[in-house]
Amino acid sequence: MLLHLDHVSKIYGDLHALDDVSLSVPRGQWLSIVGSSGSGKTTLMNIIGCLDSPSQGEVALQGRNVEHLRERELADVRKNVVGLVFQKFYLVQHLTAVENVMAAQYYHSVVDEKQAMEALRQVGLEDRAHHLPSQLSGGEQQRVCIARALINCPEIILADEPTGNLDEANEQIVLDLFKNLHEQGTTIIVVTHDSTVAGQAQREIMLNHGKLVGEKWNDQEARERFEELVQSDDSIAPVHEAEFADPTKSAKDTIDSSNFEQA
Numbered sequence: 001m002l003l004h005l006d007h008v009s010k011i012y013g014d015l016h017a018l019d020d021v022s023l024s025v026p027r028g029q030w031l032s033i034v035g036s037s038g039s040g041k042t043t044l045m046n047i048i049g050c051l052d053s054p055s056q057g058e059v060a061l062q063g064r065n066v067e068h069l070r071e072r073e074l075a076d077v078r079k080n081v082v083g084l085v086f087q088k089f090y091l092v093q094h095l096t097a098v099e100n101v102m103a104a105q106y107y108h109s110v111v112d113e114k115q116a117m118e119a120l121r122q123v124g125l126e127d128r129a130h131h132l133p134s135q136l137s138g139g140e141q142q143r144v145c146i147a148r149a150l151i152n153c154p155e156i157i158l159a160d161e162p163t164g165n166l167d168e169a170n171e172q173i174v175l176d177l178f179k180n181l182h183e184q185g186t187t188i189i190v191v192t193h194d195s196t197v198a199g200q201a202q203r204e205i206m207l208n209h210g211k212l213v214g215e216k217w218n219d220q221e222a223r224e225r226f227e228e229l230v231q232s233d234d235s236i237a238p239v240h241e242a243e244f245a246d247p248t249k250s251a252k253d254t255i256d257s258s259n260f261e262q263a
């Protein structure tokens with residue numbers, strides 16, 4: 001398993017932002033996380049990306065318990081294992097596209113313009129490399145962010161509402177990029193309120209009040225492979241047996257327990 005969460009909770013005072021979540025994600029899986037506003041999606045993303053730590057439970061990445069990593073090893077995981085993509089692009093406005101990608105490299109202590117240009121080529125933006133963010137469309141800015149996330153060839157792309165600010169055409173471009181990355185073996189974890197985006201994943205999980213309340217597989221072969229893994233290793237969190245029928249486009253406002261059916 002690339003990622004394993006074992007009974008993870010994140011507690012703020014009386015509030016369980018995450019409540020006893022167990023989840024295993026094999027290398028190369030494309031997973032969507034859906035749920036209403038405040039259900040704990042970003043909290044879960046931050047814990048998976050080692051930007052936050054759980055109050056209870058354990059997180060293992062690449063088989064290593066994150067809690068036992070030293071600060072330097074943890075920084076290394078953040079740098080090399082995970083690439084982050086956000087709804088708000090967080091581009092530096094006075095730097096060009098290629099400089100924004102290189103700024104991410106600087107954080108990784110390597111600055112190589114050729115590599116940055118290659119990442120921009122991968123997202124189809126080499127001809128916009130010397131434009132400022134203000135000279136790029138929203139879709140192009142998000143593609144710069146994906147190039148920035150790709151710069152260290154991460155094992156996991158973690159994306160929080162990556163298409164939230166995009167029109168349908170640009171949403172499709174971003175989804176096609178994720179599809180290519182997935183075909184190359186990258187693990188993709190996407191938080192989204194959009195059923196079209198969620199439905200591209202092999203597997204969707206739903207959070208409600210911090211609990212994992214539903215699971216849906218769009219790729220039955222992937223589900224079978226996963227279930228074989230579960231049978232061979234009882235430490236793997238099995239498929240959650242509550243399936244949800246229809247995560248709606250406006251799930252933010254409408255998802256509640258009535259969206260669920262027992263499988």
Ligand SMILES: Nc1ncnc2c1ncn2[C@@H]1O[C@H](COP(=O)(O)OP(=O)(O)OP(=O)(O)O)[C@@H](O)[C@H]1O
Pocket residue numbers: 012015016017035036037038039040041042043044
């Ligand atoms: N630092 C914090 N201190 C206290 N409560 C917090 C903190 N961070 C998050 N929460 C609470 O935890 C719950 C889950 O928040 P989270 O941001 O994970 O939800 P979300 O599903 O990502 O929501 P949205 O879809 O609106 O972005 C919310 O009730 C939120 O108010």
